[in-house]
Amino acid sequence: MNLSLSDLALNAGLAASTVTRYINDKSGKLSVTERTIEAIAVYSGIPKNVLPGQRRLPGFGESETVKYDARQDGALPDWVNTAIAAHKGNRNGVEPWLMKGWALDQLGILPGDILMIDQNRRPKAGDIVVAQLTDPVTQRTESVMRRFDPPFITTHSSKMGPGRPETVDDDRVVIMGVECGVIRPRQ
Incomplete structure (x- = not known):
């Protein structure tokens, strides 16, 4: 670096x-x-216990994004949970997700950001989405955040470099929701 x-x-x-x-x-x-x-x-942007230059199979490892859990992801200011509750309101299917990776840093989404994901919204070109990738051999799944560029989901990262686009096929690659808000818990 x-x-x-x-x-x-x-x-x-x-x-x-x-x-x-x-x-x-x-x-x-x-x-x-x-x-x-x-x-x-x-x-x-280098995962723990991985030396720079070591490669892992793209897409299957620790999830880049997880559902936000205020109890588990503690140590955040109280205003974060207040902002999440205010953004969610009484809308069903809107949930907070915690970004853990650098896949969208060129779009301004950084590790530690909390994205509000609407599971009822249909994705359009250019939307940020949460998708589930499934390895057809091992059946292991991983949750990722990507930009939707129909029919693909793609990364936009200066730290990770170019990533392989994944075709959304509703079998191996399934879009689970669309970003409808971002909360940045730090300065």
Whole structure:
């Protein structure tokens, strides 16, 4: 990423010494917390426990997006849950989803953003959608956020580079809902 250790730490929202102290430790006695690893993974776009340059099969691993759970995704300001409730109102089929990956960073959707997804809305060209990808061999599924460019869903990411478009076939690739709002819980 052409960053110094200090810049990497600061851009990930950490103190510079958090990373430099660990990397420069010759004794091997210092450790790094899960929170630190997660912050660097979110900023860099490189999943935890994957070294840069390692490839995994596209689309099947840890989901890029998950339904937002205020109990599990705690530590967010109270105004986030208030904003979610206000946006949802009394509409059925509108649910918050947490973006975990960088697949749509060129469209302004970043890891940690909460997207309100309307499961009753029909997608149109250019919409951001939540889709479920199923591996036909293993039957494993993954939830992803993509841009709908009929008949495909596509990534728009400067961090991940170009991604392979997936054809929406309502079997292996199924659109589950359409974005109808974004909440950014951080500055």
